[in-house]
Amino acid sequence: MKIQLALDLLDPRKALDVVREAGPHVDIIEVGTSLLKHSGIAIVKDIRAICPGKPLFLDMKIIDGPEREALLMAQCLPEYYSMLAVASDTAVSKVLAIASQNNAVVVFDLQSVPNPVQRARELKALGATHLCVHKNADCGDDPQQAFREFLDVNEACGLTMALAGGINLSTLPALKEQLHPEIAIVGGAILNADNHRHAALNFEAIAKSH
């Protein structure tokens, strides 16, 4: 299981501090949607300078403007970026085609999808390889629903699965054992820790345990 550190904050200086401390101990570094809107893609270069070679994920949440959004990614070349699973099939196909040319993986975020299992099957047919079950306590989502949605979607499509939403050191061991996500996305539990490096090391230990 990989740990993805989500830089879900607005202050780019704090974000880069966290990357310096925790970045070397996680598998993927995610530029959060709000941070990207705050700082633009220049933040990608800053993170690369601190952690060269570490895979980056841009939480783009693409829904339209497929060529424009995918060409923007070609300017900064993250290893992963997100698209909303509610986007149209046409937009999905266009983004997947451009991402493939850039050796990037598109991760489809299942937020607000009325029927996640059906949509996951459709996305797989369009060529998607990675899905993210993403439940936000701050949007009123029910964490129990995330659990069921993850299992149902995983069983239905067998794609690489990420899980996001309020994951912490107490909940990750059970999530790992019961859901087996390929990627666990952790934000606040590292960002708000007194010691970011120490928190990342603790998550790494769980991820690598058997």
Add this chain to the structure above:
Amino acid sequence: MKIQLALDLLDPRKALDVVREAGPHVDIIEVGTSLLKHSGIAIVKDIRAICPGKPLFLDMKIIDGPEREALLMAQCLPEYYSMLAVASDTAVSKVLAIASQNNAVVVFDLQSVPNPVQRARELKALGATHLCVHKNADCGDDPQQAFREFLDVNEACGLTMALAGGINLSTLPALKEQLHPEIAIVGGAILNADNHRHAALNFEAIAKSH
């Protein structure tokens, strides 16, 4: 009817050139989603310097992280910004509350909503005042569907309505007469014109005609 100029492009220098030429002749200047992700909110300051006092719209397409996204808007204070209508009710309520404190209007983009009329009624009940019917040819949307969706949603909720998607000088007169949108959002027809100022003046003439 107001004309909103959508800066749907990736090059900030070209965007600012267009603002210099066309900005004074439109009612609202929109920072497109991709431009915002490219340049971050610094672009807002650059546009304000060229067209001080002109209302700005940031095409944020918020779907989650409601406090973070709305606080980001408090840092640059656009008059309008967008949220996806597919977002959860909890996220909608949080964003509306913070926008109200900043005297900003949240425009709900009805893209990918399974039942736009029902969702428009729900959004109105949550306090929404502005909706956008947004159909993208580049996402495979049918422009005829935009027409019907606009009329149905407008009749059902009576909120302030914007219309976006491939509007040009040939189509705007009929759209104005038959749909009466409060705001017509124009991108490519101004961005790709040889003379941006001239194109904006032509749209302004249609908007102000009786």
